[in-house]
Amino acid sequence: MSGTPAQPARTPSAGSSGPGGSIYDLGYQAYDGPRLGRRSAVVALLLQTIRACFGIGRGGRAKIAPFVLAALAILPAVLAVGFAALAAQAGPAGGAIGDASPINYASYHGLVGVLIMLFCAAQAPELFGRDQRYGVLPLYFSRVLTRTDYALAKLGGLIAALLAVELSPYIILFVGRVLVAPDPVAGLTDEIGAVPRFLLQGLLVAGLFGGISGLIAAWTPRRAYATAAIIAVFIIPPIIVAIIGDAASEDFARIIVFLSPADIVDGTNAAIFGSIPDSPVVASLGLPGWAYLAAAAVGVIGSIALTIRRYLRIAA
Amino acid sequence: MSLIALRDLTKRYPGGVTALDGLTLELEPGIIGLVGANGAGKSTLIKILLGLLPPTSGVATVMDLDVRSQGTTIRQFVGYMPEYDCLPPDTSATDFVTHMARMSGLPKAAARERTAEVLRHVGLYEERYRAIGGYSTGMKQRVKLAQALVHGPRLLLLDEPTNGLDPAGRDEMLALVRRTGTEFGIAVIVASHLLGEIERTCDFLVAIDAGRLLRAAPLGSFTERTGVLAIEVEEGAEALTAALIGHGLQAVADGRTVLLAVAEDAHYDVVRDSIASLGLPLVRLEQRRQSLEDLFRDDLPATAAQAASTGSGLPPGAPSPGGGVS
Numbered sequence: 001m002s003g004t005p006a007q008p009a010r011t012p013s014a015g016s017s018g019p020g021g022s023i024y025d026l027g028y029q030a031y032d033g034p035r036l037g038r039r040s041a042v043v044a045l046l047l048q049t050i051r052a053c054f055g056i057g058r059g060g061r062a063k064i065a066p067f068v069l070a071a072l073a074i075l076p077a078v079l080a081v082g083f084a085a086l087a088a089q090a091g092p093a094g095g096a097i098g099d100a101s102p103i104n105y106a107s108y109h110g111l112v113g114v115l116i117m118l119f120c121a122a123q124a125p126e127l128f129g130r131d132q133r134y135g136v137l138p139l140y141f142s143r144v145l146t147r148t149d150y151a152l153a154k155l156g157g158l159i160a161a162l163l164a165v166e167l168s169p170y171i172i173l174f175v176g177r178v179l180v181a182p183d184p185v186a187g188l189t190d191e192i193g194a195v196p197r198f199l200l201q202g203l204l205v206a207g208l209f210g211g212i213s214g215l216i217a218a219w220t221p222r223r224a225y226a227t228a229a230i231i232a233v234f235i236i237p238p239i240i241v242a243i244i245g246d247a248a249s250e251d252f253a254r255i256i257v258f259l260s261p262a263d264i265v266d267g268t269n270a271a272i273f274g275s276i277p278d279s280p281v282v283a284s285l286g287l288p289g290w291a292y293l294a295a296a297a298v299g300v301i302g303s304i305a306l307t308i309r310r311y312l313r314i315a316a
Numbered sequence: 317m318s319l320i321a322l323r324d325l326t327k328r329y330p331g332g333v334t335a336l337d338g339l340t341l342e343l344e345p346g347i348i349g350l351v352g353a354n355g356a357g358k359s360t361l362i363k364i365l366l367g368l369l370p371p372t373s374g375v376a377t378v379m380d381l382d383v384r385s386q387g388t389t390i391r392q393f394v395g396y397m398p399e400y401d402c403l404p405p406d407t408s409a410t411d412f413v414t415h416m417a418r419m420s421g422l423p424k425a426a427a428r429e430r431t432a433e434v435l436r437h438v439g440l441y442e443e444r445y446r447a448i449g450g451y452s453t454g455m456k457q458r459v460k461l462a463q464a465l466v467h468g469p470r471l472l473l474l475d476e477p478t479n480g481l482d483p484a485g486r487d488e489m490l491a492l493v494r495r496t497g498t499e500f501g502i503a504v505i506v507a508s509h510l511l512g513e514i515e516r517t518c519d520f521l522v523a524i525d526a527g528r529l530l531r532a533a534p535l536g537s538f539t540e541r542t543g544v545l546a547i548e549v550e551e552g553a554e555a556l557t558a559a560l561i562g563h564g565l566q567a568v569a570d571g572r573t574v575l576l577a578v579a580e581d582a583h584y585d586v587v588r589d590s591i592a593s594l595g596l597p598l599v600r601l602e603q604r605r606q607s608l609e610d611l612f613r614d615d616l617p618a619t620a621a622q623a624a625s626t627g628s629g630l631p632p633g634a635p636s637p638g639g640g641v642s
Contacts, residue, residue, distance in 0.1 A: 030468055030500055030501070030502070031422075031426070031430055031467065031468025032468065033422070033423075033426045033468075034422075034423055034426065035392055035420070035421045035422065035467075036421045036422070036423055037392065037421045038388060038421065040418075040421045040423070041418065041419045041420065041421045044415075044418040044419065044424075045418075045419060048415060048418075057411065058406065059406070130404055131404075134401065134402065134403060134404045134405065135398070135400055135401050135402040136402050136403070136404055138368060138396070138398045138402060139396070139398070139402050139416060139419075139463060140419060141366075141368055142366045142367075142368060142391055142394070142396040143391055143392075143416070143419045143420045143421075143467075144388055144391055144392050144419070144420055144421050145419060146388065316368055
């Protein structure tokens, strides 16, 4: 991709000082230092996007929403570990109390799902709308990264940030349960099986919610509209599925449930952890777990592809 | 190496608007003015050179690289200052320009260093740590120029860099552009609809109208044939005019000012001698150029005929593209 009229690399600051004093050249100089090209630009945009998701590098107000939501997502895990530790001190009976805790890997999705959705609604419009609102896109597209690179770096940053929020409580829960166990080695063998499960569920939730909210925000530069649209897409379909499933036809509900991102990840969670779906409607539909997993995969890939398409066609 | 080479470059927008119409042109590095009325195709040409827009037909190369297939490499060495607002208001100039340097592939430390240098070069000091939203138009234009320069481009494409500036701001921006081009040896293309600005800033002029080339030539050749000397005297303008005409020159009295067509250096001697022998109180001598618009008008039939012969396929005076596509 690169490398045609490149010049020999040179450290820009080299040779500016010598024994007995320094020469300070404060003027503008032609840059002939390293140019790391497209890959470096994409990585830089990805990292900057992750930081922006948490309001880092912005004012204090930009940090409130992401950090409050992340704290709320972690809180149940911390409480669960705390109770488990107290229960363990109570002796053998305590172990049973710990096992009966309502906060476990399988139930955690039900606790954080809404927070992940709110995180998307709060942050995606800023990530995708800002550059469009203020006309910054031409500056990106006139540099080394391509339109596809831009879309992928933005989506990747959002999904990575969601993954951090989604996985932190699982990891706290995992580490806590291992340490609280009477025999940590036995605890580790007991708990290790959950790791690939919560990693997969975390990836599906972050990918699906991040992909869909990124797609919506890329199409809706106005911040308030994008936030409203993202919340609507996650909140309204489960209600419709529930109404149709209850009142009209379960067969029809079995089809349109795949248009409801929130119900899809409820289904994948039940399939992955072998539990009962949180939503009674999803539970009553009785669809196989692989159907939800496939739907989630299609949703992730589809929303990413459509977001790229949006940026390929946007005028800049 | 040619800086830019265009062969039969044509851009038609969906909806039938033709923004560029068989443009053929070769440019050497320098400070190049791209002039034309709004809608003439200046911005379209710049966007095609950057690879932001695909051409409908024809070939365009920048630094011998094809815009279609080698856009990424071209963009590594080109800086672009768009015509319209392109700055997020909630970021500081330092943060924004550093980010843009990284988006051009500069390492982190180099990006910071270059940002400090470039912002100093464009004249932003303490205010560079404040949010851009609070900047004046002049400061915003400087940030826009800085982000175009930060990665050390070999070619700068500036689209109406004086947009929205007051006369003093225009002068400063043009001086900055001129200085950037001459002192650092960067090739610059300045698009503007204001000929006066181009005249002061550029060495070479490309004039387009309705997507077709009117003329491309060094600035001097536009003005040398029509040098007009304005001679202002306290009194005796009529006598001076008569004396100059007596020497076989073309002169017209206009109040206290005598306008003289200067074709060669010897004419200046005639002026000096005439004033001295008449003993007139001289106020000032001023080199005056006819406006470049007039020059274009004179050149129009010739270039249009030329364009027709090089196969643009459209008769002179073909319908010009509508607004909004400049």
